[in-house]
Amino acid sequence: MISLALILVCATLTCGQEEEVDHDHAHHSGNPLDWLRDSVPGEPGVDYPIFNEVQDTAFSCEDRVFGGYYADPGMGCQGYHVCLNHGNNARKLSFLCPNGTIFQQSKLTCEWWFNVDCTEAQSSYNVNDLIGTGDSLPESNDLGPKRPIPTRNNDNVNPNRRSRK
Numbered sequence: 001m002i003s004l005a006l007i008l009v010c011a012t013l014t015c016g017q018e019e020e021v022d023h024d025h026a027h028h029s030g031n032p033l034d035w036l037r038d039s040v041p042g043e044p045g046v047d048y049p050i051f052n053e054v055q056d057t058a059f060s061c062e063d064r065v066f067g068g069y070y071a072d073p074g075m076g077c078q079g080y081h082v083c084l085n086h087g088n089n090a091r092k093l094s095f096l097c098p099n100g101t102i103f104q105q106s107k108l109t110c111e112w113w114f115n116v117d118c119t120e121a122q123s124s125y126n127v128n129d130l131i132g133t134g135d136s137l138p139e140s141n142d143l144g145p146k147r148p149i150p151t152r153n154n155d156n157v158n159p160n161r162r163s164r165k
């Protein structure tokens with residue numbers, strides 16, 4: 001799961017290109033956080049989380065909607081889970097939003113951290129109740145990035161294209 005999430009993140013941020021760069025030259029900027037500081041308002045790791053892998057948190061998929069998306073406040077909402085419960089078996093797939101973004105529960109998408117209030121995430125978990133009803137999500141027409149559908153869609157978890165000026 002972790003590697004899948006990283007691949008998705010990499011697809012978004014074109015990490016793949018960086019891997020093709022000669023290693024002698026790949027890290028010339030010294031601090032890997034400089035790129036973030038230059039690209040995203042705020043201090044990485046302080047104003048927004050910069051996890052490099054999904055963390056083990058208290059979040060449980062028990063009694064969640066099948067196929068529902070859940071921001072994890074235990075990861076500052078950078079992490080989110082897709083619950084795939086089957087019978088008594090609570091299963092989850094876990095993902096990270098790209099650095100600088102966190103999961104906007106009300107829209108089920110990664111957005112710039114400064115546009116998301118992670119403390120509101122849990123009170124919006126019920127947005128998942130709309131899954132499978134045919135009703136559209138609130139404000140879904142305003143969505144910049146597509147809703148992430150990690151298992152079936154490469155063009156996902158993409159908060160960057162529209163928000164970046």
Ligand SMILES: *[C@@H]1O[C@H](CO)[C@@H](O)[C@H](O)[C@H]1NC(C)=O
Pocket residue numbers: 009032033050051052053096097098099
């Ligand atoms: C966020 O940045 C940190 C520090 O550069 C890095 O270790 C981590 O892998 C990044 N996380 C993601 C999801 O790209």
